[in-house]
Amino acid sequence: MPMTQFAPLPFVSIADLDAFPAALEHGVVAIGNFDGVHRGHRAVLDIALSVAREAGAPAYALTFEPHPRSVFNPDRPVFRLTPAEMKARVLAATGLNGVVSLPFTREFAGIEAEAFVHDILRGQLKIRHAVTGYDFHFGRARRGTPGFLEEAGRTDGFGVTIVSPENDEAGEAVSSTRIRAALAEGDIALANALLGYRWSVEAEVRHGDKRGRDLGYPTANLALPPETGLAHGIYAVRAEVDGRWIDGVASHGRRPTFDNGAPLFEVHLFDFSGDLYGRRMRVMIAAYLRPEEQFDSIEALIAQMDRDSAEARAALASLVPxxxxxxAVNGAAAGGGGDGDGGA
Known part of the structure; x- marks a missing residue:
């Protein structure tokens, strides 16, 4: 039975320890990078939530921004599955009460493991219990191992749970690395299955060369971060516009029929007209249709775009959550037809 009754809190996102709310003190913290907040991460989060319910305490995530690998290798930034805003959105969907995103710098990485526990976990967050994955390390030279954290908990009087790897139905470990590899191969079905929700990209709609309009397929053009490792090809998508989801088809690639230029994510929304320039747009990727290819004529390209659109409509109509x-993350876009003008 819980020792105290804990009233539900609105989800809070905190980037400054000085702003840590008293309502989350003496809570249960799930610690990790959580890029993707995939099924493996959610095994950690679910245990944190279970421990918190038993104790009548709040549960929240402690994570780090930017990704540590991008700090140590700035010339080779990590392909992020969930940038900070999207990560918070998915964490909120799991039922947590909040997320604390600590700024990750080389100076922060140099903190001794003992100081991380005493000054941050106990001193500022005042945790009652920590939950981490089996491979979580922290502190200078990565001295803070799971075993180190367990011993610190025994010494300082807080609980610690270390969670084993989560495997999928085929017995393979669920990991962010594996999801990135699936996206790079165009295996959207596998990536989404490992995530447990449909992956999305988000960027500002920019002006293009207006070529799609001339072809009868006007597009909203999104320049994704250069490290985005999504396979070039054609996708069935849903885009969020003014709070409603509109079905569409997207091309990610270099446009080999035309300029073979820098990669661009181009989204054609079905049965939609409107000015989207300068606005941020989130696009949920539902299915991979085919690789990018070069066509010998504009007529051949348009004929293929017609077929792609029909295939995308069919794929979107058959979605189930x-x-x-x-x-929670994708709302009406998670299944069936879209809920706007572009619904299949």
């Missing part, structure tokens, strides 16, 4: 997190 991947689970409660998919429903």
């Amino acid at each position: 991947l689970g409660s997190v998919d429903l």
